[in-house]
Amino acid sequence: MDPDTVAKAFVEHYYSTFDANRAGLVNLYQDSSMLTFEGQKIQGSQNIVTKLTSLPFQQCQHGITTVDCQPSGAGGMLVFVSGNLQLAGEQHALKFSQMFHLMPTPQGSFYVLNDIFRLNYA
Template sequence: MAANDFSEIARQFVEFYYNQFDSDRKGLASLYREQSMLTFESGSVLGAGPIVEKLSSLPFEKVKHQVSTLDSQPTVEGGILILITGALLVDEEQRPMNFTQAFQLMRDPSGGYFVFNDIFKLIFG
């Protein structure tokens, strides 16, 4: 995989992220850094520790993300912006909820990617 193939990196990131989220949210910690920010619905938290604490505290046991669309663009400093739309199934609920989520990945000094920005919103109506 060429390092500059942002759309392929975005696709692999999203597949990894939701598989990890849906199996063990605590395992997402390695994707965030101290300067990472998560906005989940209306609340924002800063830093890998608080972000994973927030994600782990969400009031459901079982969760499954289904990705409907995935778009990405290159950003500054080698970053990648990703916009996802999809559906979320939690616990025994039969009706999926629509969601949208934006990620900005940035590179750390080793060349790996981490989540700099993460905004998650449920869609009503």
Template sequence: MPERNSGRLRFPECSGVAREGRGEGTVGRRPRWVAAAAAAAIVPAPRIDASCLTWEGQQFQGKAAIVEKLSSLPFQKIQHSITAQDHQPTPDSCIISMVVGQLKADEDPIMGFHQMFLLKNINDAWVCTNDMFRLALHNFG
């Protein structure tokens, strides 16, 4: 979440460390699956070869293709602020999450974004199997 400083928003730096939620139970007062989904909303969960990413309409299948795409993004510095996030357990014991927020890449203006992803518990670790990302750009021209 952004920090307030004299009425202005300050965007914290993104960390490059992947986080995993493990097992069932609770973290604090929240179910562990909520904590896992919230962590993945900030830093993507690990992926597997069956994972799929749709980035601005382009589809990438498999861990190697996804890592290559994310590594090739043209910015050097990224900051983000999550405005809202919703998480739901699915009938097949996965977690579906939707995140809305703002990001700032390098010196570009702040832009809105939407992200939806599916987490699956594999060998007691939450893995991102499906991920869809779009910038919230509007053309009123």
């Protein structure tokens, strides 16, 4: 599979899991994984998922606008996403940008080593 196809498949899997069962994201991170969420730095899969599941909204729906990817060296892949985040009960969607650094696992899959998320305030 070419990198763009892998990136798009990852992004679809990530956000559909986020929207349906946020706790299920734990499998995409490892102990070395880092998340910077709106400037807050969090490390390790459990801490990251604790943060994501404690965000102050229950239901949400991500819409993807763009997905760009590049090889990062050493087998890794950088994935850069822009999109919209619709929170349940809110009239207007929020715009966001997010980047992931995916690293290969011995099983031939990928995990998220780096994750940086920002809302783009209008």
